[in-house]
Amino acid sequence: MLAGYTDSHCHLYDTRGVPVDDVIAAARAAGVTTMINVGCDAATTMQAIAIATDNDDIFATAGLHPHEAKHGVDTIVPFLDDPNVIAVGECGLDYFYDHSPRAEQRDAFAAQIQLAHQHALPLVIHTRDAWADTFDVLDAEKVPQNTIFHCFTGGPAEARRCLELGAFLSFSGIVSFKTAVELHEAARLCPLDRMLAETDSPYLAPVPHRGKPNQPAFVTHVVQALAELRGADADDVRSATVSNACLAFPGIRT
Numbered sequence: 001m002l003a004g005y006t007d008s009h010c011h012l013y014d015t016r017g018v019p020v021d022d023v024i025a026a027a028r029a030a031g032v033t034t035m036i037n038v039g040c041d042a043a044t045t046m047q048a049i050a051i052a053t054d055n056d057d058i059f060a061t062a063g064l065h066p067h068e069a070k071h072g073v074d075t076i077v078p079f080l081d082d083p084n085v086i087a088v089g090e091c092g093l094d095y096f097y098d099h100s101p102r103a104e105q106r107d108a109f110a111a112q113i114q115l116a117h118q119h120a121l122p123l124v125i126h127t128r129d130a131w132a133d134t135f136d137v138l139d140a141e142k143v144p145q146n147t148i149f150h151c152f153t154g155g156p157a158e159a160r161r162c163l164e165l166g167a168f169l170s171f172s173g174i175v176s177f178k179t180a181v182e183l184h185e186a187a188r189l190c191p192l193d194r195m196l197a198e199t200d201s202p203y204l205a206p207v208p209h210r211g212k213p214n215q216p217a218f219v220t221h222v223v224q225a226l227a228e229l230r231g232a233d234a235d236d237v238r239s240a241t242v243s244n245a246c247l248a249f250p251g252i253r254t
Contacts, residue, residue, distance in 0.1 A: 004033030005223060005238055006245040007216040008170050009090070009124070009150045009198035012037045012058065013047035016202045016213040023201075024055065027216035033057055034245065034252060035216050036198075038090050038124060038150075040065035042075040045085075052084040059252060061124055063089035069100035069108035073115070080119050086251030088116040089124025090150055093137070096129045106137055113141040122146035122249055125167075131158055138165065146248050151200050155182030156189055163194060168248045170196035173206030173214065176225035187229050196248060197222045197241040 007027070012035065015023045027035060035058045039045030048060035062079035064071065079085055091112040093105050100108075116123040123144040127134040131154065138147075147167040152159070153174060162169060169190050174180050187195075197219050199205075205214035206221040223241060227234035246252050 001235070001239045002242040004031050004242060005219050006034040006036075006197070006242045007032055007199050007201075007219040008036050008148070008196040008241070008245050008248070009038050009172075010035055010201040010216045011040070011044070012051050012201075012216070013044055014202050015215070018213070018215070020051065023215050023217075024058070028057070030217035030220055032216050032219060034059070034242070036061065036086070036245075036249065039063050039076070039079070040090060041068040041071060042079075045076055045079050049079060049082050049084050056253070059086045059249070060084045061087040061089055063091045063124060064108050064112065065090055066092055066094040066105040066109065066126060067097060067099035069105045073108050073111040077115065080115060080121070085121075086249050087122040087124050087148075088112050088119070090126040091124070092126040093130035093134050094126060094128045095133075106133060109134075109137050110141050113138065113144065116144040117142070121251075122148060124148050124150050126150055128153070135161060143167065146250065148196065148248050150198065151204070152186065153183060154186060156185045159186035159190055163190065168194050168196050168244060170198045171222060171226060172198050172200045173204045173210070173218065173222055173225075175229065176206040176221060177210070184229050187226055192232075192237070192240045193244060195226065195237070195241060196244055197226065197237075
């Protein structure tokens with residue numbers, strides 16, 4: 001059985017004032033052996049790569065978040081050949097905030113799917129209030145072999161559609177929130193071999209840290225919440241999410 005925990009999605013360049021070395025040390029002390037540090041634009045991608053370069057247990061992604069779509073996908077293309085970059089994203093659609101025009105979001109999402117195909121890299125998807133268009137763009141561009149729906153917040157219907165596409169579902173601290181009833185149903189139906197655990201730190205801290213800045217060390221609580229929802233052994237869920245992360249992100253060095 002694999003040891004440790006994997007945080008499949010965090011933002012270590014934003015630690016809300018806590019020294020990043022302290023955040024990393026706390027994660028390691030909690031048993032987190034792998035962290036995927038996700039870029040959201042050129043600047044944060046560059047920071048994610050710098051942190052990954054200095055830490056063998058941390059990996060970077062290069063992506064243009066839908067909030068930043070107006071800046072153009074060309075801004076992150078130069079980073080895709082960096083050896084520390086193991087995925088494209090996070091990218092996708094966010095119709096809740098609409099920080100970038102929706103047409104530009106769709107174009108940027110489609111372009112990054114194409115980049116994932118061209119570079120044979122996994123795709124990390126962010127979708128909020130945009131399921132129909134997310135699936136439409138994926139249908140048009142074809143789903144990359146390794147696709148991850150990060151911070152999955154859908155219900156059973158969305159979960160089934162994602163699973164039909166062959167994607168992994170990455171669950172965040174929201175699964176520990178009592179009010180997330182539909183998400184709980186999705187977490188129960190997701191096959192154990194398609195499940196990932198993440199923090200999305202510094203956002204969405206799980207119970208018992210809800211309302212505080214999140215950090216990768218808290219992925220242990222996400223795993224525990226998933227296990228409780230499924231009536232499963234926490235160590236089995238932990239081991240599965242570690243194994244699945246290696247499958248979803250083949251660039252992880254174990």
